[in-house]
Amino acid sequence: MEKNRVNRSAKNSFSQSAEMILxxxxxxxxxxxxxxxxxxxxxxxxxxxxxxxxxxxxxxxKKRHNLV
Incomplete structure (x- = not known):
């Protein structure tokens, strides 16, 4: 249970960091x-x-994603 909480916290931190960078x-x-x-x-x-x-x-x- 503790491991899931740490992973979720790390994911949230990563998501927030990525949003700020963008x-x-x-x-x-x-x-x-x-x-x-x-x-x-x-x-x-x-x-x-x-x-x-x-x-x-x-x-x-379009070529890379086969949309042509």
Missing amino acids: KEHKKNMGEVIRVVINARTTFEFPAHFSPEEIAIRIENY
């Missing part, structure tokens, strides 16, 4: 462009990316 990264990233691939997949690209660069990254994602 929030900090988004804050440092600046303006972003959101691109919706499907109902479950959304990307945020830096606003300075060209449309061609975004299209290339989306195509690579």
